[in-house]
Amino acid sequence: MNPLKRQILLITVIAAAIMELIDTSIVNVALNYMSGNLGATLEDTSWVITSYAIANVIIIPMTSFLASNLGRRNYYIGSIILFTLCSFLCGNATGIWELVAFRFLQGLGGGALLSVSATVVFELFPKEKQATASALFGIGVFIGPTIGPTLGGYITENYSWPWIFYINIPIGIATAVSCLFLLYEPAIKQKLQKIDWVGIGLLIIGIGSLQVVLERGKTDDWFAAGYIIFLSVTAAISLTAFIIWELSIPNPVVNLRILKFRSLSISAVLTFITGMGLYTSIYLTPVVAQRLLGFTPTQSGLLLLPGSIIAVLALVLTGKLLQKGVSPALIVLVGFLCFIYFNWSMSRINLESTSATISLNLIFRAIGMALLTVPLGALAVSSLQAKDIPQGTALNNMMRQLGGSFGISIINTYVARRVASHRMDLITHITPDNPIFIDRLKAYTQMFQQYGITVLDAKQKAIQLVEKVVVKQSSFSSYLDAFFLIGLFFAIVLPLLLFVARRDKTKPVVIPSSDH
Known part of the structure; x- marks a missing residue:
């Protein structure tokens, strides 16, 4: 394959992966619009997210099996077509359950776009440049979920929610046509297996x-x-x-035996925690910024911009460090420390924190994710034989998605419980003998009286305002606790790096050459 075709194919498969990852989070900000437009409750509308996540996690570990039995080229192009067609059908859905069904099918198509894309990217580079391949794919893994909510918010606010699906159509058509001419079958083909x-x-x-x-x-x-x-x-x-x-x-259908390789099994655990950090930070930061700090959706999106730019540079740098022989375990250690610092810093912000403060914290998050994505992807397949790489990649990607699902579920439950705890703590200080509370109540009462409200009504409104302050502070404190908890998870798994510091004494991976 000549260099130009190689580059076009590389851009194609990375674009397909980014498209899939964007769709994991782009819908989040449009649920209210969908709910009103389709006449459904918000609870029912949330199944639009759930159905996609279920389909994604089901299909990802099966992609290696399906690619082997259907032919990787046929399976990949078929998945792009399914994803693109279902994007059109999602945008044209007239009922909530119709939309949920099409989202499920879209998720089935999207699974291949992540796992097979990763395998193709690795194959397009010789063995000595595998770190560069991992860095390039890591850019897509990082960018997709990061820009999803911002892109979804912009499209929904300025156009209408169906366009969050329609934007996939030109990208899907372009990637399918490109793969039709450029995508090849792997040099090492596995025999057809009994289903x-x-x-x-x-x-x-x-x-x-x-x-x-x-x-x-x-x-x-x-x-x-x-x-x-x-x-x-x-x-x-x-x-x-x-x-x-x-x-x-x-x-x-899923070769679990390859988990006997220490590098893959430990990488899977670390990738699971990384997935928790990736998706929970994207979930928590906009919530805190918009609901509690009063930022607009656009301002919230701009918070991520400096970190995203630096992350791309960090991903490329990480690839070069790996090429020069720097230990992946050392890079992962630095990445985990950056992410621990990000969560610790976010757990210490207050209601007066500026966008500059949060953007600076998000830069550490971005660097941490960049330092984790590249070496973990390479570490996962470092001890596998070429025929097992697709399966190892699929398992690792599944762990990232599961980490995100577990993380958001844990955080939602934890936040709800911490809100109640913080509210109880604050209420214990609202007593007639607390001078701070009495002064605050008098100030609020006088404020309302300035608008011509009677003393009795002004005092009643002041009490209601105190209640709102308690609710807001309780919520804010619980989200800060959530950031601290995620940082704690990162700290807990750090000792696992001691086990990957010593490489497996197994045959190193041999990536097929891309000279097809």
């Missing part, structure tokens, strides 16, 4: 049930809802059976 229907069924039931529990548990008060209990038990049984089954048959 593992049992494994596929257990995976769909287990992961599907788990995702519903994670996405809907907080909304329905977890185990107070009967269907959450049922799906939790179903997920536990199905996933246990799935693991046992996959380890006992010769041609599993």
Whole structure:
């Protein structure tokens, strides 16, 4: 393949991956608009996000199996077409459940755009430049979820919510046509396998049930809802059976045996935590900025801009450091420390914090993510044989997506409980013998009296205003606690780096040359 075609194919598959990742978060800011337009409750509309996440996590670990049996070129192009077609159908949906169904199908198509794209990017570079390949793909992994909410907010505010789906159509058509002419089958082809229907069924039931529990548990008060209990038990049984089954048959749909490689298994855990950090920070920061600090959607989006620019540079730098032989474990350590610092700093902001303060904190987050994305991706496949790389990549990508789902679910529950705790703490200080409270109440009362309100009504409104202040401060403090908790998760897994500092004594990975 000549250099020009190689570059076009590289841009194509990275664009496809970015498109898929943007769609994981672009819908979040448009739920209110969809709810009103389609005449659905906000709770029902949130299934637009849930259905996509379920389909994504189900299909990602199966992509290697499907690509082997259907042909990677056919599967990838077919997935792009499915994703693009469903984007059009989502934009034209006339009912909420019609939209949910099309989002599920869109998620099935999107799974290949992430995993297969990563494999193709690795193949386009010789072995000595694998770190550069990982850096380039890492840019897409980082940028996609980061710009999704900002892009979704801009489109929804200035146009209408269907356009968050329509923008995929020209990109989808362009990537499908490009792949039709440029995408090749891998040099090493695996033999067609007998379809593992049992494994596929257990995976769909287990992961599907788990995702519903994670996405809907907080909304329905977890185990107070009967269907959450049922799906939790179903997920536990199905996933246990799935693991046992996959380890006992010769041609599993997901080859769990490759987790015996220490580099992949530890990388999967670290990637899970990284996914938590990536998605929860994108979720928490706009909420705090808009709901509590009073920033507009545009201002919230601009908070991420400096960090995003620096992250791209950091990703390229990380690739060069890896090429020069710098230990991936050392780079991951620095990345984790940056992310721990980001969460610690965010846990210490106040209601008077400026956009400059938050942007500076987000720069540390961006650098941390950049330093984690590249070496973790390379570390995951570093000890695998070429034929196992697609499966290892798929498993690692699944762990990132699951980390995001677990992280947001944990954070939502944690925030709700901390709000109640902080509110109780604040209320204990609202007493007649607290001079600070008495002075604040008098100030509020006098403020309302200046508008011609009677003393009695002014005092009543002052009490209501105190209540609003308590609610706002309770919410704010709980979100700061959430940032601290995520930072704690990063700190807890740091000792795992001691185990990857010593490389596996296994055959190093051999990436097929891209001279096809």
